[in-house]
Amino acid sequence: MKNHSDARQIRIGTRGSALALAQATEVQNRLAAIYGDEVKFERVVIKTTGDKILDKALSLVGGKGLFTKELEEALFADQIDIAVHSMKDVQAFLPDGLEIACNLPREDVRDAFISMKAKSLADMPEGAVIGTASVRREAFIKNKRPDLKTVLFRGNVQSRLKKLEDGVADATLLASAGLNRLGLSDRITQHIPVEDMLPAPAQGAIGIEIRSNDQVTRELIMALHDEATGYAIDAERAFLSELDGSCRTPIAALARYDGHGRVSFKGAILTPDGARIYETTREGSANDAAAMGKDAAQELYARGGKDVFPPAA
Numbered sequence: 001m002k003n004h005s006d007a008r009q010i011r012i013g014t015r016g017s018a019l020a021l022a023q024a025t026e027v028q029n030r031l032a033a034i035y036g037d038e039v040k041f042e043r044v045v046i047k048t049t050g051d052k053i054l055d056k057a058l059s060l061v062g063g064k065g066l067f068t069k070e071l072e073e074a075l076f077a078d079q080i081d082i083a084v085h086s087m088k089d090v091q092a093f094l095p096d097g098l099e100i101a102c103n104l105p106r107e108d109v110r111d112a113f114i115s116m117k118a119k120s121l122a123d124m125p126e127g128a129v130i131g132t133a134s135v136r137r138e139a140f141i142k143n144k145r146p147d148l149k150t151v152l153f154r155g156n157v158q159s160r161l162k163k164l165e166d167g168v169a170d171a172t173l174l175a176s177a178g179l180n181r182l183g184l185s186d187r188i189t190q191h192i193p194v195e196d197m198l199p200a201p202a203q204g205a206i207g208i209e210i211r212s213n214d215q216v217t218r219e220l221i222m223a224l225h226d227e228a229t230g231y232a233i234d235a236e237r238a239f240l241s242e243l244d245g246s247c248r249t250p251i252a253a254l255a256r257y258d259g260h261g262r263v264s265f266k267g268a269i270l271t272p273d274g275a276r277i278y279e280t281t282r283e284g285s286a287n288d289a290a291a292m293g294k295d296a297a298q299e300l301y302a303r304g305g306k307d308v309f310p311p312a313a
């Protein structure tokens, strides 16, 4: 056992970006609201590979676990007790010995369109340039507006907004959730309806990762778990893991819990050029959320896998 004074201490592992810190603060505030002085906090800021590589598309760097690997190593090394993640950045398969123990209530799931030149994606002048690093967003953009050009936009939310101000692109797309959490909601030009652009699996959700054998921490943080978010994430992540997509695969999914035991699910895969979208829906018991996502993935893989997934090298 660790030898901290009377109060139980939770070491919160987080990346150093403004968004990551805001999410870690949200977790800490929620825990403090429940446990008061019984729990003390220490924040441990950890730089991940994804924070260091800013000049390449993540899809070219290798993809999985770029924003989580170093945090997971710190969990294994007992340097932190919890790792706070954007669930969107958490790889489909976690290493043995670690698990996502809870999900906070989900933020806005939609993608946000941000521009000083147009009121909406549809309103963009012909040939205009959109900055994005997401193959999913790029494929949807090309599907709707084949005339638009895309440029690679990486870096944290602030640096992308700065690039926009500097005129590197005419518009960009970011998760509404991140902007809201950073107090930057006023920068959003248009919330893109999910019917037009299905979000990334788990977009807008925060998850807390722990060591599977750390029963004490699990019991403390379970109080933060949001059931509705958990069911939705179960379905969306089962969809993602069944497709075993990389960051090179445009994959989208959104599930909703109705508050009464039922989950509805929509999933899509797209060809990177946006020419084809394969989508499907499911509806069923929340207890079957993961099976629903998996089943939807199998259907779409059978229908569109050949087009969407690049042939093995």
Ligand SMILES: NCc1[nH]cc(CCC(=O)O)c1CC(=O)O
Residues within 6 Å of the ligand: 086, 087, 088, 089, 173, 174, 175, 176, 177, 178, 202, 203, 204, 205, 206
């Ligand atoms: N891959 C980067 C990333 N991971 C999570 C978010 C936003 C917050 C969220 O979706 O929960 C972002 C930035 C973005 O997509 O705009």
